[in-house]
Amino acid sequence: MSVSPLVWALTIAGILAVIAADLFLIHRNDTREFTTRRAAFWSSIYIGLAVLFGIGVWVFSGARYAGEYFGGFVTEKSLSVDNLFVFMVILTRFAVPKQAQHTVLMAGIVIALVLRGIFIAVGAAAISTFTWVFFIFGAFLIWTAIGLVRGGDEDEFEENALLRWAKRVIPTSDDYDGNRFVVRRHGRRLVTPLAIVMIAIGSTDVLFALDSIPAIFGLTTEPYLVFTANAFALMGLVQLFFLLGGLTDRLVYLAHGLAFILGFIGVKLIFHAMHEYGVAWAPEIPIWLSLAVIAGTLLATTAASLAVGRKAGDKAAPRRLPVHANPDARADEADAAATREG
Secondary structure: OOOOHHHHHHHHHHHHHHHHHHHHHHOOOOOOOOOHHHHHHHHHHHHHHHHHHHHHHHHHHOHHHHHHHHHHHHHHHHHHHHHHHHHHHHHHHOOOOHHHHHHHHHHHHHHHHHHHHHHHHHHHHHHHHOOOHHHHHHHHHHHHHHHHHHOOOOOOOOOOHHHHHHHHHOOEOOOOOOOOOEEEEOOEEEEOHHHHHHHHHHHHHHHHHHHHHHHHHOOOOOHHHHHHHHHHHHHOHHHHHHHOOOOHHHOOOHHHHHHHHHHHHHHHHHHHHHHHOOOOOOOOOOHHHHHHHHHHHHHHHHHHHHHHHHHHOOOOOOOOOOHHHOOOHHHHHHHHHHHHHO
16 A cells, blocks of 8 residues: 555644644533533544545555455454543542543543554564564464453553653642643642643553554554554544443443454464465455454444343443543432432
């Protein structure tokens, strides 16, 4: 796939323009809570942009590359749903006000997008030079899949080294001040806790890239498609956070579905590496089969999760989410309580 520097520049400029519009036009001076209705509207806008971009890839580069893009986008979007659990824990742990959650998530994702771009560039260079890197990526994805199946405390959040350093070194105020990241107190310039949360979101999302980037390289080795699929998945992550706040606790089989997808892509990477080294029996899995496996797995796990939730009456959800994660959660609980009292 031949992508000129001009197309790269226009693509990055377009992505930055969308992010700027979200930060400075849509959300500027808006102190309202980001409700489920607003999240659904803007999620549809972002998904529509991602689909339109994929259609553009189809028109200008053909069905093969369009399939690779859509496969990468769907995979990144699916992995991001599981990542939302940790984001919810972070926002609750730092007691981020509801009206400031959209701002801090967007800022953290901008940081993650820049760092992921660097990671993608390094990964693409390594793959183009060393074929054996596919073995490493494939083995890592299979190991990650096994870890997902074994399970663990998904609501656990451990501060990474960057976050601990920031909290120790950066002068920080005690209280939030709306959506501001920097304030002046007694002649000193201090960052607010919102800036610390932004670092936590951004650095944590980069850790998520350790499985998502190798996964998308298993679907396409085109750096342009890898970058754009990641960008569109990240840009809509904020809206997805608020949209799925009341639904994520129902997706009880999501981790198993993602484990199967990562394991499948890991095997695909290993087969590809073996094929490159001349192993005749190693098959090359086509992109249409990868798309079918990914889409079928997500549909099956979502349907099974919702069916289990209905049968159980939603009395005991395996994953409990913080109340602060969903802007409408307290109102829903109040309405339910009033109904019971009535």
